Amino acid sequence: MALAVPGGDKAALSALGWQSVYRTLAEAPGLAVERVFPDKLGTTEGVDPRTRESKSPLSSFPVIAWSITFEEDFLSLPRTLLAAGVPPLAAERPSLPLVVAGGPVAFLNPAPIAPFVDCFWVGEADDRFLHFFDTLRGLVFDGADREAILDAVKDMDGVYAPGRSKTPVRRITSGGQGPLTDPAFSCFISGRAAFRDTLLLEVNRGCPYGCRFCAAGYIYRPPRHAELDELKRIVEMADPPKVGLVGTALTDWPELLPFLKWLHERKKKFSLSSMRADGITEELLVYLRERGIRTITLALEGASERLRRMMSKKLDPKDFLNAVRLCARYGVNHLKIYMIAGWPGETDEDYAELADFLAEIVRIRSEEPGGRKKQFMRITIGVSSLVPKPFTPFQWAPMLSEDALNARMKGLEKLAKPYKGVTLQHDDPFQARLQGLLARGGEELAEFILLAAEHGGWKKALKLWNGDPAAILDRERGQDEPFPWEVVDIGVRRDYLWKEWERAKAAKVSPGCSARGCGQCAGCGMEPQSGA
Known part of the structure; x- marks a missing residue:
């Protein structure tokens, strides 16, 4: 094969x-x-x-x-x-x-x-x-x-x-509840890879926080962590020069710091994917800096507290600012902040709150000893357009128009421009809308995809296709409207997702997916699979 x-x-x-x-x-x-x-x-x-x-x-x-x-x-x-x-x-x-x-x-x-x-x-x-x-x-x-x-x-x-x-x-889940028994890891460690000479190693699969926009938090339920001894076994077997830890909630893993120390004892370099701000402790950050980690990536996601409640982000702004403070204090060279724009019902007031929050981030950077050095901590804000995904509460949500997304991105560029050492990068709203079309459409999109394959790409295909992207992207779906992706059952009940969509519109936070196992939370309907 x-x-x-x-x-x-x-x-x-x-x-x-x-x-x-x-x-x-x-x-x-x-x-x-x-x-x-x-x-x-x-x-x-x-x-x-x-x-x-x-x-x-x-x-x-x-x-x-x-x-x-x-x-x-x-x-x-x-x-x-x-x-x-x-x-x-x-x-x-x-x-x-x-x-x-x-x-x-x-x-x-x-x-x-x-x-x-x-x-x-x-x-x-x-x-x-x-x-x-x-x-x-x-x-x-x-x-x-x-x-x-x-x-x-x-x-x-x-x-x-x-x-x-x-x-x-x-959907088939390997191993059922409990630890992640089959963490993914690289077969091929190559200088030609985007992550050069690195063994990529999966620390956890799924996420306990239940952010409403994130498909991984729903299609990979329940969340599972790998066991420390298994990860050590994989590293010893592969014997790579560098290990890249991959996961959606790395700082939730209680063995993270002991594992990093174990890697260092074996003279293995390491890198981490983005971390939650409330998981950045002084001990962890000091250790990362001692080991030469120069870039830290934090996810803010929403411009305002209201939008973060809408997405059920569960992030205290004080924790985020404290993480920024620690990064500046201990000489992090580059702080990356991830955000998403284009939320249903977002307003200019949400982004006025972001302007104040960014000013506070810059102020904290300048006041910390590490932030006052000649080469102070660079800040890059990366902004993605919201793409409402299947099997999330936002599967009923409309997507902002390309013009509205472009206007929002220009406003964000203007917001960041006055600050020295602050750069804002954003995705292409056309590409985001394309992703939304492909993510939310049915079998009728095969004709569109085939046109793109035969006639030079997506933009040309949009001109030739007789379908209506607006019908897929630009309207809020009805409560009982069938979805083309429901040929699959991921284990999460539709009525649970609808309830979460209603709570999103009311900007109410909900509990996440319990690490204690199915049946221990508000009830998304996930059940252990027989034979798993």
């Missing part, structure tokens, strides 16, 4: 999900897995897509498995199949190869690419995942045709075969 990862090898070698899948499959007897990293045109090195290991053409494999993380990578699927001489639409493929897809989009919203895909793996990779591929292997070796193969697997746990499976298909 071929395992295709969009985006080229530099990005692929810095992505964890597919590497975990690759390891699981490559270690299984009877499965031979070869990698292909198609570029933006669906080719490899300017020619028809071929695998990295044997340079075999993609069309020669009976199974082509895709690992897709981002909606913009939908374009790679038909482009690569076209470049390989394989019909991109499943209905036009009377025989093998079989096109299988997995990754976060398979259990977030598989609908836009369903017409290209024969079957999806919905969830994480566990024993049932291996059983699925072993079943495919047996059927292929027995000479079964495409129809017989799909009929044989369509009702297996975790398999969604569009037009064949009984829906909704329940």
